Amino acid sequence: MGLTKSEIFTDEQNQLSTLLKAIAHPARIAILQRIIISNTCICGDLVGELGLAQATISQHLKELKLAGIIQGTIEGVSVCYCINPKTWKLLEEQLGGFLASYKGETTCC
Amino acid sequence: MGLTKSEIFTDEQNQLSTLLKAIAHPARIAILQRIIISNTCICGDLVGELGLAQATISQHLKELKLAGIIQGTIEGVSVCYCINPKTWKLLEEQLGGFLASYKGETTCC
DNA sequence: CAATTAAATCGTAATATTGCGATATATAAT
DNA sequence: ATTATATATCGCAATATTACGATTTAATTG
Secondary structure: OOOOOHHHOOHHHHHHHHHHHHHOOHHHHHHHHHHHHHOOEEHHHHHHHOOOOHHHHHHHHHHHHHOOOEEEEEEOOEEEEEEOHHHHHHHHHHHHHHHHOOOOOOOOO | OOOOOHHHOOHHHHHHHHHHHHHOOHHHHHHHHHHHHHOOEEHHHHHHHOOOOHHHHHHHHHHHHHOOOEEEEEEOOEEEEEEOHHHHHHHHHHHHHHHHOOOOOOOOO
């Protein structure tokens, strides 16, 4: 099949997995790190820095944008991308809650 | 292609994306939540609770195990799965560092 | 307006993921 | 040994992802 059965899961589970999927790729992690360091990023810069083709970078940026993790505004000929603080906060909260729900060490196996 | 170019990324980026990919699925999030709540879980229970076939659940458990996020020990006829505290801690650290590196709000676009 | 530059989109190939029925394997009970 | 139960694995079909060359779209410059 290849089609996730979203209907059988909660909205929270689906939302969190969608956000995680968006950042679960080394190129997209690298892009986000670059954005965070310079507080902005331009597609062209990434093409030079990462070893990926322009079309590939643009596609990764599109996915991050689609998930609401980044946003971009036109800046002359190029496009300026930056973190969407709202989604980032949401991710921190959802993920933080999930990860913290495990109170480690009392392993049974 | 369909093949991620891991060579061009750092070990940290690859490792984090691998862990994230493992949990970036609603079924696997649901499985982990179930394990955390009861501090253990047995494949058969999940088959009843989630609406997925036994083969599918087994496959998701395998992926979580492969990523080192859970571990299982044979318990009679069934298998007892639980969180691997080491990997969970690693995930918390890596991800925490990554998420916290963005000091929000100073949006430029 | 023509030329240039930057990014997006299209089309395509290779590979990965998701899900499940069917079957195999392994342990426990009779 | 046979049977029952639980989980793993196989094989397959449908769909998704990754990557990139080629092309298109949009904005700036001359």
